[in-house]
Amino acid sequence: MILLTFVLSPIHQHHSVRYLFALLMLIFSAAAQAESTSVDIQDFKDPNAKTLWQALRNLEAGTRREPVRIIQLGDSHTAGDYFTGRLRQALQAKYGNAGIGWLTPGYVTNQRSDLATMRGLGKWQMNDSKLPKPGDIFPLGGLFNTSGGASILDVKSKQDLASGSWQLSIWHKGTNTPWKIALPSGKLYKLAPQDHIAGEWNLSNIAVNSTNAANIRLLAPSNAHLGGIALDRMSPGITLDSMGINGAKASIIHRWQEQAIEKQLAWRKPQLIILAYGTNEAFETDVSDYANQLRNAIRLLKKSAPNAAILIVGAPASAKMRAPNARGCRLPLPPNLIQVMNIQKRIAKQEHTLYWDWAAVMGGKCGAAAWVNSKPQLMRNDLIHFSVEGYAATADALAKAINTQVKESQD
Numbered sequence: 001m002i003l004l005t006f007v008l009s010p011i012h013q014h015h016s017v018r019y020l021f022a023l024l025m026l027i028f029s030a031a032a033q034a035e036s037t038s039v040d041i042q043d044f045k046d047p048n049a050k051t052l053w054q055a056l057r058n059l060e061a062g063t064r065r066e067p068v069r070i071i072q073l074g075d076s077h078t079a080g081d082y083f084t085g086r087l088r089q090a091l092q093a094k095y096g097n098a099g100i101g102w103l104t105p106g107y108v109t110n111q112r113s114d115l116a117t118m119r120g121l122g123k124w125q126m127n128d129s130k131l132p133k134p135g136d137i138f139p140l141g142g143l144f145n146t147s148g149g150a151s152i153l154d155v156k157s158k159q160d161l162a163s164g165s166w167q168l169s170i171w172h173k174g175t176n177t178p179w180k181i182a183l184p185s186g187k188l189y190k191l192a193p194q195d196h197i198a199g200e201w202n203l204s205n206i207a208v209n210s211t212n213a214a215n216i217r218l219l220a221p222s223n224a225h226l227g228g229i230a231l232d233r234m235s236p237g238i239t240l241d242s243m244g245i246n247g248a249k250a251s252i253i254h255r256w257q258e259q260a261i262e263k264q265l266a267w268r269k270p271q272l273i274i275l276a277y278g279t280n281e282a283f284e285t286d287v288s289d290y291a292n293q294l295r296n297a298i299r300l301l302k303k304s305a306p307n308a309a310i311l312i313v314g315a316p317a318s319a320k321m322r323a324p325n326a327r328g329c330r331l332p333l334p335p336n337l338i339q340v341m342n343i344q345k346r347i348a349k350q351e352h353t354l355y356w357d358w359a360a361v362m363g364g365k366c367g368a369a370a371w372v373n374s375k376p377q378l379m380r381n382d383l384i385h386f387s388v389e390g391y392a393a394t395a396d397a398l399a400k401a402i403n404t405q406v407k408e409s410q411d
Contacts, residue, residue, distance in 0.1 A: 067098035074276030078244025085114025086395035088240035096237025105226040123148025139227035147220035166213040169205040177221035278315025282337035310353040317367035329366035
């Protein structure tokens with residue numbers, strides 16, 4: 001509650017009361033703008049949406065025996081796993097916990113997992129599709145880690161894992177020598193690939209219990225490439241794979257090997273792929289090719305995962321510290337934020353995907369200014385990234401939008 005006390009003279013009482021009323025309206029208006037707004041998912045005739053909502057209903061009813069897998073591809077909003085971590089938590093609480101899901105192939109600078117820590121021992125070199133080198137072959141997610149000899153990767157869960165059977169899966173290439181896994185029990189196992197094909201990304205997996213899944217040590221052959229790790233609970237429920245790269249744009253997907261994308265999505269069988277790009281594109285001075293890049297990325301993913309619904313998450317509101325380009329907002333906007341938002345919604349309509357307006361949750365295009373001044377502060381001072389509370393508020397809004405679709409689509 002805000003308590004304001006004024007001593008008013010009779011002469012100025014009338015004008016002061018009007019001033020006080022206006023001031024109070026401004027204060028409460030700013031507070032209201034900083035609150036998250038309920039925003040529905042728009043379905044532009046996605047052919048797989050009804051199947052997705054039915055699968056979630058069946059999970060909630062306990063009649064589905066398979067997990068529902070969700071993959072989110074994106075930029076730093078995804079890479080930090082604050083947004084996706086909160087969304088994962090909300091969906092797993094309602095529909096069931098099918099495990100940690102897909103992890104990056106080791107620690108990536110300034111990125112994190114909400115569920116696991118990764119520590120590399122020995123020589124490792126992380127390769128990022130944002131800065132590709134000649135000859136790099138990137139898997140889904142756009143990262144791979146190269147061992148340089150005596151290389152070890154420790155993967156530890158940040159919390160107690162749900163009981164039951166689990167499966168560790170790794171994607172790797174570059175050598176015929178098998179990877180090894182050391183379990184807390186002291187046992188050492190070889191991870192033989194299912195079908196080793198030279199020069200391609202190959203899959204190896206092993207069944208483990210929850211105790212062993214919580215603390216895994218991978219021993220890499222020399223000069224081997226690790227393209228991803230997945231820890232899945234073999235039960236119904238949700239996995240949400242957070243696959244982001246700091247600074248990424250939607251065009252980065254075209255740097256990943258198409259054959260690898262098809263192979264890995266065929267294995268993962270996602271029911272929903274979320275595309276959460278746009279922030280970095282908004283700061284570009286030229287977005288003339290952005291529509292084509294986004295359209296082609298969607299078509300590639302549809303081809304590789306024909307049964308998955310596609311959800312475009314619109315770019316969130318952001319701002320700059322200096323003019324120009326205020327566009328009616330208290331703080332200036334990135335040069336092409338509005339154009340990027342408009343393109344995303346237009347492509348969602350043209351390509352028949354789902355669409356969710358992240359900026360609308362913040363009150364619209366000017367939301368960054370309100371959120372950075374809110375209590376608690378919902379946006380960081382860089383006016384681009386959210387605070388932990390801000391990511392939680394927007395993730396909760398998306399979870400609510402998903403639950404609304406699940407409920408209303410059966411009516």
